[in-house]
Amino acid sequence: MNITFLGTSAGLPTKERNTQTIILSLAPTQNSFWLFDAGEACQHQILHTNIKLGKIDQIFITHLHGDHIFGLPGLLTSRSFQGGEGKPLTVYGPTGIKAYIETTLLISGSHLNYPLEIIEIHDGEELIIEQIKVTVRKLHHGIDSFGYRIQFPDTQGNLISDKLIAAGIMPGPIYQQFKLQEHVEIDGVTYESKDYRMPDKPGKVIAIFGDTMPCPSEVTLAEQADVIVHESTYLEGDLDLSHKYYHSHIDDVAQLANVCGVKRVLINHVSNRYDLNDIAQLTEVIKAKYPELNFVIVNDFDSFEI
């Protein structure tokens, strides 16, 4: 799996950063993409990748601020001409997302040539999509803003060939049965497949946050996550100021990662006051202050294997 950032700025675009857009590639298990937020001009950003809009089959909107949704109508309509014909798409988002999409499509006379389902989400819901569990929790941002915890299914452990051979079971097509079946019968003897497999490998957990100031539900989303994607609108300065505007400060993100045992933190949604030089300098300051924090302040088109 892979996560790519197509917009990393807070509020306004800059020459270096577009507004919020994140793409999760589910390859190799599935040949599809999930989009998180759709900042203005996100479809232009996608044109600089090898992703076809028709391959995006789920869109998750965190909240209805413009820097997270102003690119959505254009993306939906272009999808009709970018391999999306006849391919269903589901959009999840807070209450109001349905009216926003339906109104813009209606008054612009736009017609989609694929089935579009719009699902308004609520705090505490769990969605199961293609065996992937998505937990939805409401954050604290002045308007309804949500975070998504994405839990991929466990994968089966490898066969222990030494143990099979020791039991007199030689490599061959029979090994496939030990992968696919719970029990395997050979010459009247029943073998428990799990006795000949390593323990299941736990599925990865990614948490993607909408804008928020610190709140208890963040912990539920981030607990023991492999990766979190979190805003840090403020990379320095006054903590109270960031909370006054319902946003997070780098100190908040560092604390959340520490409390939850997060393995890797991808920081986006940085204030447009910081240019790339500022980010490079502040990265060193943050590293010195939080040596344990495994983080990257991401730029547009940065891509990470999960």
Ligand SMILES: [Zn+2]
């Ligand atoms: Zn925002």
Ligand SMILES: [Zn+2]
């Ligand atoms: Zn916001």
